[in-house]
Amino acid sequence: MRALRKKKVEVPIVAVTGGKGGTGKTTVAVNLAAGLGAKGLKVMLVDTDVDGPCCATLLGVKLGAGDEVKTFKPMIDEMKCVGCRKCVEACHEHALIGLQGQTPRFFEELCSGCKACKLVCKHEAIMDGWKTIGTTYTADADGLKLVVGELRPTEPRSPVMARATVMKAIEELKGDGYDVAIFDTAPGVHNAVAQPLWVADLALAVTEPTPLGTHDLKLILDLARELELPVEVVLNKADVPGGLKDELLKICHERGIKLTAEIPLDEELLRSYIAGEPLVKKAPDSPAGKALMSLVLSIRDKLKGGEI
Amino acid sequence: MKEIVVASGKGGTGKTTVASSLAVYLAKKGVRVFTADADVDAPDLLLALGGGRTLFSIDIKESEKASIDKSKCTACGKCTEVCPFGAIVAQNGGQPIVVELMCEGCGVCKLVCPSGAIEVKRTDTGTISIQETKYGFGCVTGKLKLGEHNSGHLVASIRNIGRGKAQDAASDVCIVDAAPGIGCPVIASITGADYVIAVTEPTPAAKRNLERLSKVIKHFGVPAGVVINMGGYSKDFETALKDWIVHELGFQFLGEIPVDYEVVKALVHMKPIIEFNPDTKASKALAAIAQKVGEIL
Numbered sequence: 001m002r003a004l005r006k007k008k009v010e011v012p013i014v015a016v017t018g019g020k021g022g023t024g025k026t027t028v029a030v031n032l033a034a035g036l037g038a039k040g041l042k043v044m045l046v047d048t049d050v051d052g053p054c055c056a057t058l059l060g061v062k063l064g065a066g067d068e069v070k071t072f073k074p075m076i077d078e079m080k081c082v083g084c085r086k087c088v089e090a091c092h093e094h095a096l097i098g099l100q101g102q103t104p105r106f107f108e109e110l111c112s113g114c115k116a117c118k119l120v121c122k123h124e125a126i127m128d129g130w131k132t133i134g135t136t137y138t139a140d141a142d143g144l145k146l147v148v149g150e151l152r153p154t155e156p157r158s159p160v161m162a163r164a165t166v167m168k169a170i171e172e173l174k175g176d177g178y179d180v181a182i183f184d185t186a187p188g189v190h191n192a193v194a195q196p197l198w199v200a201d202l203a204l205a206v207t208e209p210t211p212l213g214t215h216d217l218k219l220i221l222d223l224a225r226e227l228e229l230p231v232e233v234v235l236n237k238a239d240v241p242g243g244l245k246d247e248l249l250k251i252c253h254e255r256g257i258k259l260t261a262e263i264p265l266d267e268e269l270l271r272s273y274i275a276g277e278p279l280v281k282k283a284p285d286s287p288a289g290k291a292l293m294s295l296v297l298s299i300r301d302k303l304k305g306g307e308i
Numbered sequence: 309m310k311e312i313v314v315a316s317g318k319g320g321t322g323k324t325t326v327a328s329s330l331a332v333y334l335a336k337k338g339v340r341v342f343t344a345d346a347d348v349d350a351p352d353l354l355l356a357l358g359g360g361r362t363l364f365s366i367d368i369k370e371s372e373k374a375s376i377d378k379s380k381c382t383a384c385g386k387c388t389e390v391c392p393f394g395a396i397v398a399q400n401g402g403q404p405i406v407v408e409l410m411c412e413g414c415g416v417c418k419l420v421c422p423s424g425a426i427e428v429k430r431t432d433t434g435t436i437s438i439q440e441t442k443y444g445f446g447c448v449t450g451k452l453k454l455g456e457h458n459s460g461h462l463v464a465s466i467r468n469i470g471r472g473k474a475q476d477a478a479s480d481v482c483i484v485d486a487a488p489g490i491g492c493p494v495i496a497s498i499t500g501a502d503y504v505i506a507v508t509e510p511t512p513a514a515k516r517n518l519e520r521l522s523k524v525i526k527h528f529g530v531p532a533g534v535v536i537n538m539g540g541y542s543k544d545f546e547t548a549l550k551d552w553i554v555h556e557l558g559f560q561f562l563g564e565i566p567v568d569y570e571v572v573k574a575l576v577h578m579k580p581i582i583e584f585n586p587d588t589k590a591s592k593a594l595a596a597i598a599q600k601v602g603e604i605l
Contacts, residue, residue, distance in 0.1 A: 004397045004405060020350055021488040022320005026513070051489030052317050052520065054513035071392075092372065092414045092428075114392050114414035151491060153523035156460060158491035159412075163394060187319035187488050188349035190452065190459060191393075194409045198394075210575045212324065216350040223454055226409065242573035267541070274511055274542055 002228035007199040009170050011044075011178045012308040014299060015200035015229075019216030021187035023206045024236035024263070025049075027273060028295070029184035030058045032204075034278035035296030037144045041179040041303070045144055046169040048196040049186040050134060050151040050161040059141045060276030063148060066137035069164040071113030071157075075129035078103045087117035087126060112157065134161040136168045147172055159191035166195050180303055189216075189223045197223065201308045203231040204260070204295075209243030214251060221255060231257060234295065238262040261295040263288050309474055310502040310605050311467075311482045313346075313530075317517025319488035321507045322537035323347075325571060326594070327485040328356040328580040330505075332443050333598035339481060339605075341445040342474035346463045346497040347487040348434060348452040358578040360439025360447055370461045371433045371453075372413030374406045380425035387417035387426060409454070434462050438473060443583075446473055460492035467497070481605060490517075490524050498525060503604065504532040505562065510539050510546045522557045533560035533604070535597055540566040560604075563597040565590050 007013070016029040026049070033045035047055040056063050074087070074096070083101040095111040098104030108131060118126040133155045137148040149165025151158055166183070173181055183196040197203060203224050207217040217233070224231040233252050238245060252259045263269075266288035272279040279289045280296065302308045314327040327343070335341040345353035354360050374396065376387075383403045388396045395410035396417055406417075408431070418426040434452040441447050448470040450462050467484065474482040486497040498504060504525050508518040518534070525532045534553045539546055546564065553561050568590035574581040582591045582598075 001407075003399060004407065006399070020320060020352075022318065051491050051494075052319070052513075052517040054318070054516065057513045057516055090415065090419065092412075112392070112412060112414055114412075114416050115390070116414055116416050116419055119390075119416060119419045153490055153520050154495070154527045156492035156495050158489065159393070159410075189454060190349050190456065191410060191412075192491070195394075198407075198410070210572060211355050211578060212350075212352045212575060215352060215355060219350060219454070223409075226454060240572050241569040242576050244576055270541060273513070274545065276512060 005198055005227065007170065009173045011173045011181050012303060013181045013183055013200045014308065015183040015185055015196050015203045016206060017185040017193060017197065017203055017220055018206040019187065019189060019220035020207065020213050023208045023213060025206045026054045026058055026184050028204060028206050028234055029182050030055055031278045031280045031292040032296055032299060033144055033182045035280040035293060036180060036300060038280065039296065039300055042177060043144055044169065044173060044178050044181040045146050046165065046181060046183045047148040048162050048165045048183055050149045050158050050165060050192065051186055053148050053150050055146060055184055056139065056148055058273065058276060059146065059278065061139050061141045061146060063137040063139055066135035068132045069134045069136060069161060070130040070132050071160060072115050073108060073111050073113060073129045073131045074106060074117045075127040076103055076106065077125045077127060080123050080125035082123055086120045086122065090116040090120040092116065113160065133157055136165055138172065159195060162192040162195040166199055170199065189219045194223065197227055197229055200229055203229050204234050205231055206234045206236055207248065208237045209235065209240060209245045209248055211244065214244060214247055217251065221257065232260040233257055234261045234263065235259060236263045237265055239264045260298060261291055263291040309479055309482060311484060312503045312505060312601065313484040313486050313497050313501045314505045314507060315486040315494060315498065315521060316488055316507040317490055317521035318514045321509050321514060323507050324352045324356045324485055325581060326505065326507050326535055327353060327483050329582040329594045330598045330601060331445065331483050332580045332583050333595060334481065334602055335443055335445050337602060339602065340477065340479045342470060342477060342479040342482045343445060343447040344466055344470035344482060344484045345447065345449040346466055346484050346493065348450040348459050348462045348493065349487055351449050351451055353485040354439055354447055354449050355578060356575065356580060357441045357443065357447060360441045363438045363440055365435060365437040367435050368433045368462060368465055369430050371431045371456060372428050373408050373411045373431045374413065374417050375427050375429050376404060376406060377425045378403055380423050382423050384422060386420045386422065390416050390420050392416065436466055436469060446477065448473060460496040463493045463496035490520050495524060498530055499528050501530050504530050506532055506534045507537055508534060509537055510542055510549050515549060522559065533562040535562050536564040538567050539564040562600050563593055565593040
């Protein structure tokens with residue numbers, strides 16, 4: 001699997017993921033990117049959480065005009081259509097429905113854009129139409145290059161949009177001499193999370209010491225194992241009163257996975273989150289700022305040593 | 309029977325905490341409750357309810373995956389070119405391999421294969437089970453197979469089974485705990501529901517995602533109310549947020565739950581906070597919210 005995951009660009013990619021929502025993925029991604037940037041590295045930060053992208057908000061960056069991401073949809077020429085139903089049979093999502101001898105009806109919300117209908121039509125009755133499923137944006141944030149993918153609300157196909165965002169980032173990474181790219185992922189372990197993990201060289205799984213955090217951490221560790229992707233754990237809210245830190249340590253130990261950073265509860269982190277300024281810049285000497293800075297240094301050393 | 313969906317654009321805002329406490333509160337008030345966990349990617353509702361006894365379990369086979377017959381494959385590379393999901397990969401001109409994690413089963417590869425080497429086969433989507441919780445009500449929960457894309461189908465199945473079972477049990481309400489985000493599984497949870505409780509936090513990031521979720525909720529024409537969770541540390545922001553929820557989004561404001569570490573302890577003890585410590589500030593806020601929801605019902 002690892003050999004198959006060979007990507008089209010040489011720049012090391014670190015994915016920040018974690019299974020459960022709200023554990024601090026974006027906080028870690030933004031601070032890691034800003035921290036590595038502050039250490040003189042040329043960094044790209046990529047927001048692949050297309051359902052709810054927050055990197056720009058956390059950096060206090062306003063996104064300008066973006067590029068619409070369009071997928072194929074069939075445009076049926078009624079004059080050419082003979083009603084053979086070949087396209088209806090080929091459509092895996094049942095987005096085309098019709099009886100023999102009729103021009104099929106098209107249900108756009110079901111279409112995955114796969115083009116199977118066009119491929120099977122022998123009468124050239126299906127032409128390319130396009131639907132916009134989302135937008136990608138690029139921005140510069142204080143020397144940091146930001147690439148963001150955003151699913152259009154009411155569009156269901158997050159994995160396709162996540163893939164388009166990953167592809168856009170890979171294109172942008174060619175040339176320009178980037179030292180590293182940080183990919184922030186969506187919560188969960190579904191296909192839209194697998195897309196950025198597919199191109200990554202290292203994953204950081206951000207979790208919290210609660211039963212839900214540990215439960216979902218195991219799921220993302222399973223996914224990383226499936227992809228043969230090296231993974232390290234970042235424990236956020238590490239000292240939350242009544243938390244389950246011991247259990248997390250046990251999971252890491254059992255699976256031979258490194259607990260690479262522990263971020264304590266820190267009001268400064270909350271303030272930086274609301275202010276839209278990374279903590280490593282706003283208050284690097286606060287308890288959480290120090291923990292994030294040590295993560296930055298650990299990743300920098302790995303990059304220097306060619307380990308990523 | 310009314311169906312209430314607990315959703316949030318951003319992850320980790322407290323959907324499961326709200327759903328579990330709401331269910332237990334209403335059940336104790338004599339409302340006949342049923343619950344469903346529609347976050348098939350990271351199903352946590354049953355954990356928050358202290359687990360359950362499995363009454364029924366079924367494997368769902370609704371996914372389709374391409375499969376390549378190596379004896380027929382000529383390594384022409386056509387399938388790798390057309391796959392819209394990047395799910396067929398080949399190394400150095402060798403025979404291609406289907407990465408099941410990313411294959412959506414559209415069958416385009418099969419259509420272009422000149423040697424008939426590709427078949428599309430039905431595979432497991434995940435599992436659905438019905439559980440009896442210690443609070444006397446049932447919970448239908450699902451588990452998506454790793455990296456599966458077909459969560460919308462699984463969510464629809466969970467809702468169907470949940471609705472059926474809830475009606476069998478003459479339930480008054482089915483509380484659905486949705487996945488985070490605004491994509492396929494969330495749309496599958498919201499469409500046709502009676503009410504959405506959107507859980508958010510008083511931060512700019514959560515506000516932005518609430519706005520995105522509100523577009524989906526309005527598109528499907530479902531009435532909604534908003535709960536602000538983890539409140540109390542940024543009064544100005546919270547006041548403006550409440551005003552924005554009511555006047556800009558046009559949603560009901562259901563209440564605010566303050567930051568309270570008892571919530572973490574309750575999670576660790578696998579009990580809804582309202583049950584674990586009814587006197588703590590978060591429980592009081594949740595009780596007021598649950599009462600409001602009860603009135604809406």
